[in-house]
Amino acid sequence: MTKTPGTPPQLDERARQAQKKRNLWLALALFGFVILVGVTTIVRLADSELGPDGGFYWSNPPQDNSKSMPDLPADNESQPEEGGD
Amino acid sequence: MSHVDTADMTSDAPRYATAGDYVQLMKPRIMMLVVFTGLAGLVSAVGVTGVSVNPLMAAIATLAIALGSGAAGAINMWYDADIDAIMKRTSTRPIPSGAVPREEAIALGLVMSGVSVLLMWLASNAVAAALLALSIAYYGWFYTMLLKRRTPQNIVIGGAAGAFPPVIGWAVVTGSAPLDAWLLFVIIFFWTPPHFWALSLLAHGEYKKANVPMLPVTHGAKTTRNQILAYSLLLAPLALAPVLTGLAGIIYAAAAAVLGLVFVKLAVDVWRSDAGAVPVQPEGAKAAKRLFAFSILYLFLLFAALILEHGFGAYFAMPGI
Numbered sequence: 001m002t003k004t005p006g007t008p009p010q011l012d013e014r015a016r017q018a019q020k021k022r023n024l025w026l027a028l029a030l031f032g033f034v035i036l037v038g039v040t041t042i043v044r045l046a047d048s049e050l051g052p053d054g055g056f057y058w059s060n061p062p063q064d065n066s067k068s069m070p071d072l073p074a075d076n077e078s079q080p081e082e083g084g085d
Numbered sequence: 086m087s088h089v090d091t092a093d094m095t096s097d098a099p100r101y102a103t104a105g106d107y108v109q110l111m112k113p114r115i116m117m118l119v120v121f122t123g124l125a126g127l128v129s130a131v132g133v134t135g136v137s138v139n140p141l142m143a144a145i146a147t148l149a150i151a152l153g154s155g156a157a158g159a160i161n162m163w164y165d166a167d168i169d170a171i172m173k174r175t176s177t178r179p180i181p182s183g184a185v186p187r188e189e190a191i192a193l194g195l196v197m198s199g200v201s202v203l204l205m206w207l208a209s210n211a212v213a214a215a216l217l218a219l220s221i222a223y224y225g226w227f228y229t230m231l232l233k234r235r236t237p238q239n240i241v242i243g244g245a246a247g248a249f250p251p252v253i254g255w256a257v258v259t260g261s262a263p264l265d266a267w268l269l270f271v272i273i274f275f276w277t278p279p280h281f282w283a284l285s286l287l288a289h290g291e292y293k294k295a296n297v298p299m300l301p302v303t304h305g306a307k308t309t310r311n312q313i314l315a316y317s318l319l320l321a322p323l324a325l326a327p328v329l330t331g332l333a334g335i336i337y338a339a340a341a342a343v344l345g346l347v348f349v350k351l352a353v354d355v356w357r358s359d360a361g362a363v364p365v366q367p368e369g370a371k372a373a374k375r376l377f378a379f380s381i382l383y384l385f386l387l388f389a390a391l392i393l394e395h396g397f398g399a400y401f402a403m404p405g406i
Binding site: 014015017018019021022025033036037039040041043044047 | 101102103107141142200203207
């Protein structure tokens with residue numbers, strides 16, 4: 001097998017077949033890994049607790065803040081009485 | 086330490102690697118025992134603690150244990166390619182036979198290490214993943230690179246690597262490793278020396294040729310036979326320890342007692358024989374072979390009893406415990 005710099009090695013037919021088979025197994029292994037990670041993620045997320053509003057996301061919930069804010073007391077009521085005469 | 090170039094190991098006819106060669110790199114027979122003991126730890130943890138685990142996650146965690154074992158095996162084959170080429174028993178392995186280049190073996194080992202630990206973490210928890218990573222490093226680095234070629238105690242200390250799986254299996258369920266899990270660890274730890282030394286009595290000439298300081302090479306066959314008997318006498322009662330903590334019930338107790346007696350009997354046979362003598366004595370070799378073969382069956386049946394008790398509702402506590 002001769003090889004010049006910059007050119008791929010010349011493989012005979014048997015070597016090429018063996019390489020093809022190996023590549024196929026490698027592809028299957030990678031595919032299997034992706035599927036396993038995907039399945040694991042789905043199962044783990046399905047088992048996890050949902051957000052307080054029953055939604056999927058805990059962070060940045062799209063909600064109307066004005067509705068969820070509690071009513072504030074009026075200004076004159078909110079001032080605590082300080083000191084005394 | 087020098088490693089011979091794999092090009093020197095190849096025969097004249099080129100051999101092209103098949104998928105089977107890469108499977109062989111992962112030491113599938115060891116992998117089976119590792120998976121089985123890991124599964125026993127997992128099933129026992131469910132039975133003892135009552136914690137349920139998603140069956141699919143348990144299956145993926147078990148697969149991660151198998152891949153971790155394979156990764157450690159590939160790293161071991163990469164590092165030991167030079168001595169594998171010298172010994173007849175291992176000369177047909179993928180690297181010395183020229184089917185797989187050493188670089189591919191270490192690449193496979195490292196990638197699979199990462200994949201197995203990641204999968205374990207995803208499917209279970211950080212404790213199980215850390216224990217798996219530790220066991221891979223223990224076998225692939227500590228035993229293979231530091232112990233094996235340096236000390237005749239290589240098998241004793243290195244045996245811990247093969248003892249981790251039930252602890253990992255337990256941690257998959259509970260996220261911790263309590264005393265019961267470590268009892269299973271101890272059983273495999275004390276099982277490994279008589280198991281492996283029985284084999285090394287048969288192949289001590291090969292180890293000597295490869296300059297590996299196995300006990301029969303450094304201290305002789307008689308010392309090895311004494312050590313086999315000593316470890317067997319320790320193993321038989323230790324295997325009953327899970328009964329005392331309530332981890333195991335009547336079926337396991339009966340199995341451990343009977344199997345332990347047979348193990349000790351076969352160890353006594355080896356001790357009384359001239360196994361490991363030069364030139365090879367057929368009777369001694371037969372005794373060592375019997376012990377080696379039975380030791381595999383012993384561990385399999387012991388852990389099968391645990392799976393039967395906790396996985397199939399056959400647990401009946403020992404009266405008075």
